[in-house]
Amino acid sequence: MKVAVIGAGPAGITAAYVLAKNGISVDLYEASGRVGGMAKTIELWDQKVDIGPHRFFSNDNRVNELWLEVAGDDYEMVDRLTRIYYKGKFFYYPLKPFNALINLGPIRAISCGLSYLKEMISPTKLNGTFENWVTSRFGKQLFNIFFKTYSEKLWGISCQELDSDFAAQRIKKLSLFEAVKGAIIGNRGNKHKTLVDQFAYPTEGTGQIYDKMAKRIVEAGGRVHLNTPVQSVATENQVAKSLTLENGETLAFDHIISSMPLTLLVDRMTEAPEPVKKAAKSLTFRDTLLVYLNVDATDTFPDNWLYVHSPDLRMGRVTNFRNWVPTLYGKEKNTILVLEYWCYRNKDEFWKWSDKQLIELATKEIKATGLIGDANVTDGHIYRIPRCYPVYNIGYKERLEPLENYLRTVKKLSVIGRYGAFKYNNQDHSILMGLLAAEALVKGEVADLWKINTDYDTYQEASVITKTGLQKIE
Numbered sequence: 001m002k003v004a005v006i007g008a009g010p011a012g013i014t015a016a017y018v019l020a021k022n023g024i025s026v027d028l029y030e031a032s033g034r035v036g037g038m039a040k041t042i043e044l045w046d047q048k049v050d051i052g053p054h055r056f057f058s059n060d061n062r063v064n065e066l067w068l069e070v071a072g073d074d075y076e077m078v079d080r081l082t083r084i085y086y087k088g089k090f091f092y093y094p095l096k097p098f099n100a101l102i103n104l105g106p107i108r109a110i111s112c113g114l115s116y117l118k119e120m121i122s123p124t125k126l127n128g129t130f131e132n133w134v135t136s137r138f139g140k141q142l143f144n145i146f147f148k149t150y151s152e153k154l155w156g157i158s159c160q161e162l163d164s165d166f167a168a169q170r171i172k173k174l175s176l177f178e179a180v181k182g183a184i185i186g187n188r189g190n191k192h193k194t195l196v197d198q199f200a201y202p203t204e205g206t207g208q209i210y211d212k213m214a215k216r217i218v219e220a221g222g223r224v225h226l227n228t229p230v231q232s233v234a235t236e237n238q239v240a241k242s243l244t245l246e247n248g249e250t251l252a253f254d255h256i257i258s259s260m261p262l263t264l265l266v267d268r269m270t271e272a273p274e275p276v277k278k279a280a281k282s283l284t285f286r287d288t289l290l291v292y293l294n295v296d297a298t299d300t301f302p303d304n305w306l307y308v309h310s311p312d313l314r315m316g317r318v319t320n321f322r323n324w325v326p327t328l329y330g331k332e333k334n335t336i337l338v339l340e341y342w343c344y345r346n347k348d349e350f351w352k353w354s355d356k357q358l359i360e361l362a363t364k365e366i367k368a369t370g371l372i373g374d375a376n377v378t379d380g381h382i383y384r385i386p387r388c389y390p391v392y393n394i395g396y397k398e399r400l401e402p403l404e405n406y407l408r409t410v411k412k413l414s415v416i417g418r419y420g421a422f423k424y425n426n427q428d429h430s431i432l433m434g435l436l437a438a439e440a441l442v443k444g445e446v447a448d449l450w451k452i453n454t455d456y457d458t459y460q461e462a463s464v465i466t467k468t469g470l471q472k473i474e
């Protein structure tokens with residue numbers, strides 16, 4: 001069997017890795033010059049940095065086993081410190097009651113408590129929106145302070161237009177009561193997914209995992225084609241037969257696994273019906289601008305990353321790479337930060353801002369937070385990520401459904417990945433999709449890939465990665 005995999009991000013490269021390991025002939029096509037997709041690690045100012053903060057975390061034993069198999073001993077456990085910056089104050093995330101109380105002040109704290117109590121007595125009716133979902137769990141006041149501004153910056157739409165799937169996926173069942181209880185008496189191994197305070201991190205950066213996978217694919221006889229974008233996949237009578245590269249070459253395969261943007265894949269499939277193509281065009285992605293700043297100091301602020309909720313600042317998050325593992329910066333005496341900005345590249349002028357304008361904005365904003373004190377910003381670097389977030393706006397599921405239904409009827413084609421399957425995936429979800437897509441070919445065990453990262457609470461065997469390897473969770 002000859003298999004082609006499109007895209008060498010976590011989803012595609014995992015699929016190629018598992019196929020190659022099992023002796024299946026695999027060709028992996030990657031549009032850019034490097035593997036790892038959005039989870040790659042790049043070199044900047046003689047240091048290593050990720051594309052924004054990349055904390056790997058999974059409860060799924062299959063994903064953790066695979067990650068460890070590839071990482072070997074090349075990882076360290078990192079203590080997570082993340083805070084929220086809101087109107088000049090720093091709130092620990094997860095919230096610590098005493099810190100939250102001091103920062104909110106007595107009046108706002110009481111009003112938060114009362115609005116939470118109101119939800120316990122008479123909960124807001126769920127109507128499928130993010131706003132109602134969060135309000136019903138935390139109360140209106142806490143929603144306004146800790147969820148509204150950040151979410152609206154990230155998605156560029158009101159929280160009333162945002163589907164509650166985003167919350168169900170990212171905030172899970174966390175309640176204020178659980179958060180406060182966890183902070184006071186601990187949760188004894190039963191920590192909520194968003195509250196995990198240690199994570200495994202590769203010594204050479206997140207992308208090391210995918211660089212290693214690429215090496216092993218080649219060692220096992222597979223082929224990794226960098227700088228080789230795929231234009232389209234061709235089907236005959238609803239069976240995938242070949243792909244065409246952007247250089248015009250057409251190549252036949254027995255099976256194709258795609259992690260290229262779902263919307264482009266479908267739009268370019270000649271047999272796809274018009275209503276399906278129309279539905280593809282109605283799905284939207286949010287785009288990201290990363291501004292890396294080189295700061296002339298080694299000791300700025302202690303967080304791995306910080307969420308910026310303040311409405312007067314345009315940035316949404318800032319990451320400090322000095323606080324991950326020392327092997328990222330070695331002997332260098334400067335700190336690299338990355339500030340995240342979000343926009344819609346098709347309609348916001350912001351996407352077209354020059355590098356100079358963006359660096360000036362980021363420098364001004366980071367100074368305004370006080371996070372780097374008097375330290376100088378000596379240089380900046382811009383990294384643009386189109387189609388970074390699939391937008392879960394109200395009605396997206398109905399718009400996605402025709403694509404999903406159509407692709408289920410196409411044989412010898414599997415679609416996986418974050419923009420590949422229009423799922424707001426973290427690395428672990430994309431790795432799982434790649435793993436299961438490959439296993440379907442190796443073992444004939446066909447999994448419903450569309451369900452991954454949708455069945456929010458179903459885990460098979462659960463485990464976590466620790467310093468000494470895997471620890472099973474009962």
Ligand SMILES: Cc1cc2nc3c(=O)[nH]c(=O)nc-3n(C[C@H](O)[C@H](O)[C@H](O)COP(=O)(O)OP(=O)(O)OC[C@H]3O[C@@H](n4cnc5c(N)ncnc54)[C@H](O)[C@@H]3O)c2cc1C
Pocket residue numbers: 006007008009010011012029030031032035036037038039051052053054055056057228229230231259260261288340385388416417418419420425426427428430
């Ligand atoms: C700022 C930021 C912070 C994040 N933080 C975290 C985090 O803390 N933890 C976490 O687990 N995850 C995090 N993520 C998410 C993580 O990066 C993604 O879940 C993961 O990279 C998705 O993998 P993927 O393979 O599905 O897609 P991608 O990583 O997008 O990979 C897709 C690949 O396909 C290639 N491609 C596209 N079109 C074509 C084509 N036509 N032909 C050939 N190749 C093509 C692309 O070049 C790319 O390499 C973060 C992402 C961002 C942007």
